[in-house]
Amino acid sequence: xxxxxxxxxxxxxxxxxxxxxxxxxxxxxxxxxxxxxxxxxxxxxxxxxxxxxxxxxxxxxxxxxxxxxxxxxxxxxxxxxxxxxxxxxxxxxxxxxxxxxxxxxxxxxxxxxxxxxxxxxxxxxxxxxxxxxxxxxxxxxxxxxxxxxxxxxxxxxxxxxxxxxxxxxxxxxxxxxxxxxxxxxxxxxxxxxxxxxxxxxxxxxxxxxxxxxxxxxxxxxxxxxxxxxxxxxxxxxxxxxxxxxxxxxxxxxxxxxxxxxxxxxxxxxxxxxxxxxx
Amino acid sequence: xxxxxxxxxxxxxxxxxxxxxxxxxxxxxxxxxxxxxxxxxxxxxxxxxxxxxxxxxxxxxxxxxxxxxxxxxxxxxxxxxxxxxxxxxxxxxxxxxxxxxxxxxxxxxxxxxxxxxxxxxxxxxxxxxxxxxxxxxxxxxxxxxxxxxxxxxxxxxxxxxxxxxxxxxxxxxxxxxxxxxxxxxxxxxxxxxxxxxxxxxxxxxxxxxxxxxxxxxxxxxxxxxxxxxxxxxxxxxxxxxxxxxxxxxxxxxxxxxxxxxxxxxxxxxxxxxxxxxxxxxxxxxxxxxxxxxxxxxxxxxxxxxxxxxxxxxxxxxxxxx
Numbered sequence: 001x002x003x004x005x006x007x008x009x010x011x012x013x014x015x016x017x018x019x020x021x022x023x024x025x026x027x028x029x030x031x032x033x034x035x036x037x038x039x040x041x042x043x044x045x046x047x048x049x050x051x052x053x054x055x056x057x058x059x060x061x062x063x064x065x066x067x068x069x070x071x072x073x074x075x076x077x078x079x080x081x082x083x084x085x086x087x088x089x090x091x092x093x094x095x096x097x098x099x100x101x102x103x104x105x106x107x108x109x110x111x112x113x114x115x116x117x118x119x120x121x122x123x124x125x126x127x128x129x130x131x132x133x134x135x136x137x138x139x140x141x142x143x144x145x146x147x148x149x150x151x152x153x154x155x156x157x158x159x160x161x162x163x164x165x166x167x168x169x170x171x172x173x174x175x176x177x178x179x180x181x182x183x184x185x186x187x188x189x190x191x192x193x194x195x196x197x198x199x200x201x202x203x204x205x206x207x208x209x210x211x212x213x214x215x216x217x218x219x220x221x222x223x224x225x226x227x228x229x230x231x232x233x234x235x236x237x238x239x240x241x242x243x244x245x246x247x248x249x250x251x252x253x254x255x256x257x258x259x260x261x262x263x264x265x266x267x268x269x270x271x272x273x274x275x276x277x278x
Numbered sequence: 279x280x281x282x283x284x285x286x287x288x289x290x291x292x293x294x295x296x297x298x299x300x301x302x303x304x305x306x307x308x309x310x311x312x313x314x315x316x317x318x319x320x321x322x323x324x325x326x327x328x329x330x331x332x333x334x335x336x337x338x339x340x341x342x343x344x345x346x347x348x349x350x351x352x353x354x355x356x357x358x359x360x361x362x363x364x365x366x367x368x369x370x371x372x373x374x375x376x377x378x379x380x381x382x383x384x385x386x387x388x389x390x391x392x393x394x395x396x397x398x399x400x401x402x403x404x405x406x407x408x409x410x411x412x413x414x415x416x417x418x419x420x421x422x423x424x425x426x427x428x429x430x431x432x433x434x435x436x437x438x439x440x441x442x443x444x445x446x447x448x449x450x451x452x453x454x455x456x457x458x459x460x461x462x463x464x465x466x467x468x469x470x471x472x473x474x475x476x477x478x479x480x481x482x483x484x485x486x487x488x489x490x491x492x493x494x495x496x497x498x499x500x501x502x503x504x505x506x507x508x509x510x511x512x513x514x515x516x517x518x519x520x521x522x523x524x525x526x527x528x529x530x531x532x533x534x535x536x537x538x539x540x541x542x543x544x545x546x547x548x549x550x551x552x553x554x555x556x557x558x559x560x561x562x563x564x565x566x567x568x569x570x571x572x573x574x575x576x577x578x579x580x581x582x583x584x585x586x587x588x589x590x591x592x593x594x595x596x597x598x599x
Contacts, residue, residue, distance in 0.1 A: 002395050002396065003396065005395075006392055006395060006396065009392070010381065013381075013383055013384060014383060015383075096379055096381070096382075097376075097377055097379025098379050098380065098381060100345060100375050100376070100379065101373075101374075101375070101379065101380075101393065101435075101438070102393075102396070103343075103344065103345055104343040104344070104345065104368065104371070104373045104375065105368065105369075105393065105396040105397060105398075106365050106366050106367070106368040106369040106396075106397070106398045107365070107396055107398075108362075108365055109362070272362060273347070275340075275345070275346040275347060276340065276345040276346065277340075277346070
């Protein structure tokens, strides 16, 4: 417990940690400003094809819609922010030389890795909570609530305003799971390195590479897609479908949990055998 | 300065070594770094660990502290084996390994408190204040470590090492990179911790002169092997003092030396200097003999120091290899 407290303390005393909060807030505010000034024309443009067949009226540019747009924009980038902190977890200590001193203390390496995982997990929760505050609550405060129009490539889903908040709550929980997956992979890579940049860049590279593979509609990759974590990162969008595809979301969540457990166990296994030469 | 060390004496095992290293062997990518290294450190010892760069000192210290895993061999602290499965004995150890790296974004006090929390012992605020006083950081403890000089970082490192009142201190190159004043300060501090506070200390250093000054026992390691171990006072016996004699031309003198009573003392020679191992009391007699044999002497220098001893012994070890 002492170790976890210390790890959390270390995370939240580093300036790098707050860059993530600042970036999330900045992007959310920019989108909110854009929607505040040009929201109507944006929605008209987005609904151009739909308006020819349906007559959509009401408080369309509302807090829920703005939050949904922010989520769509940011959920691709938040993994990069999580990587900035988690990718540095072990390798940063090695690069600074503090890993040496830490591991001369009577703490097991397994406890050390678990503390790193849990502190990164707590950081991830805090980042998603912050994201919820600036993306959802601030949008609701500025634009007010309303029905949410979810415009998909093959359908349009209209969710009534009283049926939306729980979906956001579920989506944020799923986002925590997705970001914890990224965090776990970053920490695993971090255990192999003795500099901070390597694991951060490698995680980002993996993320970009797997995202491209996940989105390529080429038969040779289709068999691979269900096993790529990037194919399951955006399953939170399912909570904004009607009906909600619970089975599909559960499968995706299971894949991500498998990644997290595998990353944790592999990190513990490797780190317990590693000679600390830094 | 006040001192409240050695509270955790285990009288039952008073005769057992505090640290026991048995047949440590370690290689890195096929290169042998330690070759069946064994030694014991007893309570109250200040144990000098000497060796050239790459001799295996840091590897041995890292193995003792569980940072590196040996290929074979055992490390016992107070009779209990220390390995990956049992690290709790490390609460009796305080260490600095090479550089005194700390969290630079935190203050000295925060670093000290944080590492004390990880020591598995209750460390009071008063104790932290006491160690700050001992290492001479009072007044600067709340400054960020990024504003510390290397000497201050090293003193903070020692504060971290001693805060939880360990029985054994392991200090790997504690004066590395320090200026002469910093070296003197750290040397004084180590002497204080050992002689005044009764700490058991294992210290390695490039500054062999320091070891000669502060250690009571020493071990010389060369290419991963123990070359010699014993009391500093015994290893540096006056009768084994090296004496360097500078002459015009050694090729004229060495045959005379070899034909004389000094032949047994001859250690080495170069173009105009030769060395003899002898008691310093015999130097006047040597001088007389050289004058009598019409040798032009430019200087006679007694080289009684650990450094010469060390260089001598490691060069012999190299020759044997």
